[in-house]
């Protein structure tokens with residue numbers, strides 16, 4: 001969840017953070033809010049109990065390249081116990097609204113940040129398999145990598161070999177997505193994740209309406225049938241995997257925070 005807030009929304013953002021965060025956090029947010037545009041990727045997820053951090057590509061378009069100063073602000077935020085991953089981040093050549101060198105610059109910064117922060121990396125990739133996988137091979141060897149909204153069924157063997165987590169969203173339920181069906185059936189159990197991606201990718205048979213988190217149950221039902229296991233067993237497996245993929249999430253759940 002990325003919110004690109006205008007300066008006039010600062011007060012609302014400040015209030016949200018005030019309820020959640022200590023003085024240090026507020027100072028960091030103030031710094032991020034320093035320009036006319038700001039990047040604030042935390043509010044909803046901090047409230048919901050988790051957060052992933054990234055600069056949205058929309059921000060890049062409006063604000064130009066991410067600066068060292070902005071990244072320093074984000075880096076400080078990675079210390080927050082409820083920030084469980086860096087991302088989503090990656091390449092989107094489908095929309096291709098942003099110069100590819102800018103996308104690469106930001107992606108590399110996020111990969112390096114995940115290394116320094118000791119956090120997993122959540123990767124978005126659309127029509128950019130080759131570039132994404134080659135940057136990851138070069139720079140993300142020791143990271144936990146989660147391929148969000150998995151879309152690379154033709155590269156299944158390669159990404160499994162690399163030990164990436166494959167996170168399937170509502171589109172795995174679509175009738176024509178036979179390659180995704182096969183991938184969801186074949187991925188080793190310990191690398192399987194399922195996600196909502198709400199409000200996008202509403203699962204069948206509700207496709208066309210806005211998605212919401214509760215509908216992820218339909219994804220579970222569909223994938224359980226594909227793998228010929230019970231929904232309960234699948235849910236237990238995915239919960240275990242999520243704990244391995246996102247250690248800070250496991251800590252929080254374990255400690256009941």
Ligand SMILES: [Zn+2]
Pocket residue numbers: 088124125148149
């Ligand atoms: Zn995405």
